[in-house]
Amino acid sequence: MSTFVVIGGDAAGMSAASKAKRDDPDIDVVVFEKGEWVSYGACGLPYYIKGEIQSLQDLVSVTPEEFRRERDIDLRTEHEVVDIDPADRTVRAQSDEETVVQEYDHLLVATGARAITPPIDGLDLPGVYTLGSMSDGKQLREYVARARSEKDLMQPDRGPACQFLEQCTGPVGIVGGGYIGVEMAEALAANGFEVHLFQRGDRVLKAFSDATSEAVLEHLADQDVAVYLEAEVASLDGDGTVQAVVTEDNRVPVEMVLVGTGVRPRTKLAEDAGIQLGETGAIATDEYRETNLPDVYAAGDCAEARHVVTGELAYVPLALTANRHGRAIGQTVAGEPTKGGGIAGTAAVKAFEMEAARTGILDHQEARKAGFDPMTDTIEAKSRAGYYPEGGTVLVTLTVDRPSGRVLGGSLASEYGEGAVHRSHALVGAVTEGISASELANYDLAYAPPFNTTWDPVLTAAKVIDGRRQSSES
């Protein structure tokens, strides 16, 4: 009879807990979660705030009660682990009522990540939000509801972006043009807010290809989102509540600000216990997700993982990796050592009426650091047979290693529903298996007029870049 203790009750933690218990019901599984929510879909928060999902409860795939009763997991919500003692093999957890000292045979640190707060003044003003937790989501939804009910329907003096909207509230500011920034721009615009988005770099969605970023940027403009590029926010100003976003060039009046500038791993608890971090600043593990401490694992948004293209450790905190690695740890703890695989840095995003996905290595500097000689090409192709009554355009960017032709990464964008995201599945296989562009171009992908051209855009992209690569060699 052994005890498996899990710190953190979201994707990695609950996947590990459930899998361990299912594979070996004799294991005692204890989960400490400092909040009240477990196993929640934080990725769904923008759609909750948008109003397409009615209740926060809908984001929860398995409730605490179900974990306790149906899965026989000793789940203690509102218990924060404050100390790990690896010598004693115990953790100490505190709730409002009690302090618990719990022994473990195996321990999983799944403490997640926190929103990065950039070093700018005014972040603590009322009206400034981040979006990392369920309670953040709740607050933002309440803000939206309040703002909508307080506003008049027509406010023609609220600037150009607003004149096109039937019902216009705000203006609001978003700091950061990554996933959260773009998804929240959609959520807020759908509620009639005039949205101003501030991006420090020279493009939005910088993890994606230049071509994808440009297409999304253009689409944001079509949707009347005011995007400020190379606009480092100097401060948030306000008297009592946030009233303006200040950059070097602009002072944009706003009534609310969402800061979405990425996350960093929560590692303090682990560090204090002597668990080593990697170069990325996240917890270092081996392929079985075991840390430097024996029988102590780490997974999810607090941990590193190995990149399938570079072979290097990387920090890419996303939901699938957390689930997959959590599950692998559960299986390991239950007696079957399991690796859970590497990461390809794959991500998808919906931006209003567009969709985009990316995988692998697109950045040339990163590719060169890993020993490749990268080249990149983008094609634009029809998403369905030209004669088919529906359809749009797919942009496919591929980055390949010039000498070998190996596909290092890809980025796709299309109208929403035209398949950029699902088509990226082909590229994930290619980057994971180290396939060359000429091999990929010969893949026998599915074709029928309602779904693609005879050569799917992915194949066309592979064909084109392979041709360019070969002619640049000779």
Add this chain to the structure above:
Amino acid sequence: MSTFVVIGGDAAGMSAASKAKRDDPDIDVVVFEKGEWVSYGACGLPYYIKGEIQSLQDLVSVTPEEFRRERDIDLRTEHEVVDIDPADRTVRAQSDEETVVQEYDHLLVATGARAITPPIDGLDLPGVYTLGSMSDGKQLREYVARARSEKDLMQPDRGPACQFLEQCTGPVGIVGGGYIGVEMAEALAANGFEVHLFQRGDRVLKAFSDATSEAVLEHLADQDVAVYLEAEVASLDGDGTVQAVVTEDNRVPVEMVLVGTGVRPRTKLAEDAGIQLGETGAIATDEYRETNLPDVYAAGDCAEARHVVTGELAYVPLALTANRHGRAIGQTVAGEPTKGGGIAGTAAVKAFEMEAARTGILDHQEARKAGFDPMTDTIEAKSRAGYYPEGGTVLVTLTVDRPSGRVLGGSLASEYGEGAVHRSHALVGAVTEGISASELANYDLAYAPPFNTTWDPVLTAAKVIDGRRQSSES
């Protein structure tokens, strides 16, 4: 200065002609096409008959004039090649006006396939159609227009399927439940026809998994298509025009019959010239698509190709293979020997408001013949995050080799727009590269709530079958 002669002006032929000329403009390229159409999208014919595409011209990607003027290809339509003389390196072609004897240095036989006409009486009755060529498509569209204009709007006596349709014509019969049968059922039902579909075997779309077939069958019933399974057609009856489809159990009155029971390669011209066929009955080639005669190539619907899973030669006449192999031959003829890759037997189909795709080897007998020990499992999963406002269900069938876990084949079905077809891209990579289900389950596929659950249905399927496989081993 060399001469490349191509017999057949559709996908394989025109791809080869175009590529050869582009890569080496000094080559004389002569194409003989016995019909008037070249480079046409026969896959689009059901949508033309349905009425979603206005003109047959819309299906043509490049016109004869463009091939001649812009691509400098000596294209001779309405010229039928009647003889190949490999000793002299000449072909003889006939048109209404002339007989041409043309020398070649390289020759491509791209004679395509013809519709199989099953051995049943009454096939020659007026009102019986096949769908293999543009002129077939034209005739069917004319039939649909004529029938619609002749019929009264309400015909409550036309059987149960018809009572639900606002405007009901027919009834019509379809013999064969493959791609053509299913696509034409949609095209005809959309025009208000009462459709009766006769399938010899015990399921429709027999190249797909049982689960896919069942889902499509159920959907066809929902769409008021009367499907008769294990219904071998004994004869088509009629006096002057077709009036009934007769099976062992039924005599179903119809006013038109479409026969879509597959195709067989057109090989007579090749055989007469001493070109060898393979075991499949299609033209045998090496990896460069060269036949047993030096400098004589074959590609497209008349030729075999090597299956990436079994390593055996197979006959799977589909558009992408024709394009890809044609292109590879063009490149070879222009001086750069190119293989063009194998086939995975991948196919996609839209059936009313469903979509489906398949790849690799699903049939257990076929798998065993290739030395595998197959097992098959099907999962049903949500197509998007459960809380997301849109979404449906994806069925994923995987067939794996039990000892190794290697993914041999897959079949997917979903509501139209829920991504069964594009998701199959992941499986094409897996079967091509010989990936195991446990490796596939660790793929870092793109995830966001509007596109899938955290584990894409493809991953869930891989995880589930891998678990079953391992537990069946131990």
